[in-house]
Amino acid sequence: MCTSSQRHLRHRDVLVRLTKRRSEIRTFSTGLVKCKESEHEDSDSSGLSAELTSRQAPPARRSRPLSPLERISGLLPRDALSPEVMQLREQNQQEAEEDANVQESFAQSTQEQSGHPETPAGTEATPKEDESDNDHSSDATTEPSTSERLIPATLPGESLLVPGELLVAELYKKGRMEYRKMFNLQTGTRLHSSWGFIPHDDIAGQPAGQFLKTSLGAPVLIRRASLEDYVLYMKRGPAIAYPKDAARMLMMMDVTEGDRVLESGSGSGAMSLFLSRAVGSKGSVLSLEVREDHHRRATLNYKRWRTSWNLRRGEEWPDNVQFHKADLCTASSLLACQGFHSVALDLINPHLVLTTVIPHLHPGAVCAVYLAKCVY
Ligand SMILES: C[S@@+](CC[C@H](N)C(=O)[O-])C[C@H]1O[C@@H](n2cnc3c(N)ncnc32)[C@H](O)[C@@H]1O
Numbered sequence: 001m002c003t004s005s006q007r008h009l010r011h012r013d014v015l016v017r018l019t020k021r022r023s024e025i026r027t028f029s030t031g032l033v034k035c036k037e038s039e040h041e042d043s044d045s046s047g048l049s050a051e052l053t054s055r056q057a058p059p060a061r062r063s064r065p066l067s068p069l070e071r072i073s074g075l076l077p078r079d080a081l082s083p084e085v086m087q088l089r090e091q092n093q094q095e096a097e098e099d100a101n102v103q104e105s106f107a108q109s110t111q112e113q114s115g116h117p118e119t120p121a122g123t124e125a126t127p128k129e130d131e132s133d134n135d136h137s138s139d140a141t142t143e144p145s146t147s148e149r150l151i152p153a154t155l156p157g158e159s160l161l162v163p164g165e166l167l168v169a170e171l172y173k174k175g176r177m178e179y180r181k182m183f184n185l186q187t188g189t190r191l192h193s194s195w196g197f198i199p200h201d202d203i204a205g206q207p208a209g210q211f212l213k214t215s216l217g218a219p220v221l222i223r224r225a226s227l228e229d230y231v232l233y234m235k236r237g238p239a240i241a242y243p244k245d246a247a248r249m250l251m252m253m254d255v256t257e258g259d260r261v262l263e264s265g266s267g268s269g270a271m272s273l274f275l276s277r278a279v280g281s282k283g284s285v286l287s288l289e290v291r292e293d294h295h296r297r298a299t300l301n302y303k304r305w306r307t308s309w310n311l312r313r314g315e316e317w318p319d320n321v322q323f324h325k326a327d328l329c330t331a332s333s334l335l336a337c338q339g340f341h342s343v344a345l346d347l348i349n350p351h352l353v354l355t356t357v358i359p360h361l362h363p364g365a366v367c368a369v370y371l372a373k374c375v376y
Pocket of ligand 1: 238239240241242264265266267268269270271272288289290291294326327328329346347348353
């Protein structure tokens with residue numbers, strides 16, 4: 001039995017002892033557990049600390065998360081650890097050193113290959129924090145890492161941004177996306193936002209993926225639109241097949257390069273674009289749409305993406321989708337003598353068209369049906 005004041009004193013004693021032993025605490029070299037080493041440490045541990053600091057320089061490599069055992073044992077004094085845990089620590093330290101060596105040699109070789117590690121004029125690879133009282137000082141939350149800055153500004157097949165390309169502007173504030181807009185790069189115009197504007201002429205000629213500052217000093221990421229961005233932001237007629245559902249359909253249909261696919265209705269042309277990419281230049285897609293306005297919208301959206309792609313890559317996006325204005329229920333003549341590897345249906349009353357479609361499917365082929373809330 002002990003009184004509460006005795007207990008208090010005992011706890012304080014434990015606390016004091018732990019505090020005194022802080023200098024004996026070592027860190028795992030994964031770089032996730034940080035512990036300030038005291039100046040009175042032996043030369044061995046200060047060496048470790050210096051190494052850790054230099055290794056933190058290229059932060060692109062994400063250390064694996066620590067296991068609960070590593071977390072707790074990282075806080076305990078060395079002599080309180082079992083030999084197994086000590087062995088694990090040493091193993092981790094070795095692995096981290098090897099990783100650091102690989103990273104260093106990669107960084108060196110990249111620098112040698114590019115010969116231009118510096119940022120192109122007029123751009124800011126790192127969105128610097130605005131030092132004025134400007135409200136946007138906390139906007140720059142996504143800083144490109146050191147290793148990213150060592151990567152050559154453009155990748156093979158990716159040219160500098162040119163007028164006519166479809167781009168996306170994004171602004172993050174405190175880790176949250178505050179603004180995103182898809183736009184067509186055009187000389188003489190401006191990208192406007194509540195955070196100020198950027199003249200399009202300042203964007204043209206830059207590599208994609210740069211942070212450019214608005215007239216009010218907010219760092220905006222300018223990147224090329226992905227196909228997913230494009231279908232989400234393009235002008236729509238009817239509702240589109242959402243990218244996650246389209247991906248599921250492509251999997252169900254097992255669409256492969258070179259396939260011949262039937263699609264209906266074309267709608268806004270989102271699924272047509274995903275199919276176009278999946279079948280590639282050797283494949284083809286037949287897309288039927290009963291409504292004139294939707295047929296026109298799908299055709300235009302397809303054309304617009306292809307134009308932007310050609311400017312961006314300097315090579316043609318395959319012209320592999322044939323859009324037809326026709327009712328699939330009565331389109332037997334259009335399908336005559338044609339076989340399909342798969343069919344994608346996204347229309348009301350799909351059961352009404354099955355009799356027209358099924359005779360044209362290869363044996364074992366899949367007909368995927370997208371209904372507002374589920375895919376069959
Ligand atoms: C939801 S939309 C398709 C959207 C398209 N999958 C996309 O991702 O943009 C459905 C379309 O099917 C068309 N449609 C409905 N019945 C049809 C039929 N029997 N033949 C051809 N098109 C049809 C509608 O006019 C409408 O444009």
